[in-house]
Amino acid sequence: MKRPLKISSAVALTAGLVALAGCGGQETTATAQGGSSFGECEVTENPPTHKLSTIKEGVLTVAASLPFPAGYRGNTLESVDGGYMYCLDAEIANRAGLKKINLVNASFEALVTAKSSNFDFAVWDIYDTPERRKVVDFSTPYNTYGTGVLVKTGSSLAASTIKDATVGVLAGSVQLKYVQETLKPKDFRVFSSNDDLFNAVLAGQIDAALNDTATVMPRAANSGGKLQVVGAYPVGGDVAALFPKGSANVQVVDQILADMKKDGTLDAIMDKWLNPILGGDPGKLPDWAA
Structure with missing residues (x-):
């Protein structure tokens, strides 16, 4: 897997930001x-x-x-x-x-x-x-990034069992294509925002979220120990x-x-x-x- 170039960070953008899907926008x-x-x-x-x-x-x-x-x-x-x-x-x-x-x-x-x-x-x-x-x-x-597997801390999910799990991905993402065409888990859900995706993991609505390593790793690190990244797929680029x-x-x-x-x-x-x-x-x- 390619290792990322060196980049940046930050704290959270929270409520008050609405994702808009048209030609307009905040x-x-x-x-x-x-x-x-x-x-x-x-x-x-x-x-x-x-x-x-x-x-x-x-x-x-x-x-x-x-x-x-x-x-x-x-x-x-x-x-x-x-x-x-x-x-x-x-x-x-x-x-x-x-x-x-x-x-x-x-x-x-x-x-x-x-x-x-x-x-x-x-x-x-x-x-x-x-x-x-x-x-x-x-x-x-x-x-350059790969795809991280984000789960609730303590989850027993493994590479050998993820096909029997419910997986969440972001709409329009490369992870969605991978889940549909290659991974083919028992069930998957598509979310319109990262916050919705990660909150679904916390709520137990899905077993894992697949997203870029540079996205899931900071989220896990700032979750107060509630989330962890347990693996990575060579999906991305x-x-x-x-x-x-x-x-x-x-x-x-x-x-x-x-x-x-x-x-x-x-x-x-x-x-x-x-x-x-x-x-x-x-x-x-x-x-x-x-």
Whole structure:
């Protein structure tokens, strides 16, 4: 299994954020204070800049499916001030010479099926797949993930028994396809948000949740001992920024990401924001197979 690049973290985005599935959505604007910072994100001073063609002049409009505890830190949409995805957005905006970010809330399914397009790009750890590329475009990857198996602490679920269990997955996810076509458990349920998915595990409505390791590991680590990740499937791959089909910004963001990888900025974001909240090394999770 590939080990992830180094990324970021955060506390939880909680109530007050509604996932919207249409072209509209909640949005808020974060301003670079003094031209040098976006919330708690530290951006590079005087970096090489690249021109982005944004839907709002002088503003980078970024879509995400919120709440997302690790990626976008804040108690409300308006209070987001950190997290590894948000700080990645901030650095891209900074290197495009932009001083503001508009956050637009859209459901994950709306993003990957192109039902939502009122944004410059979306950063939400979205897998780049051939099927999705039929309707949207992707940047080069900024990280690589597998799929973790999240259960209630003390569960006896194992790789050998999961086919007899009830499994939960997120709508539109690669895990949904894996469950339908390969794992084929006794029963599975599909959820529209991570919160609904993980709450179903806690409530005993499902036996396990399959989701990205970078999503389930922080959730388990911050569950007060109620949840644990017991294994990982080699399902997933590269995650990248998602763009409306035909966007002129793909190559520009690719160049910015290349610069960030070369000068160590991408690793620094992950080291500060993601790695501390994982609660362990994803590469050391037991390998499971269907």
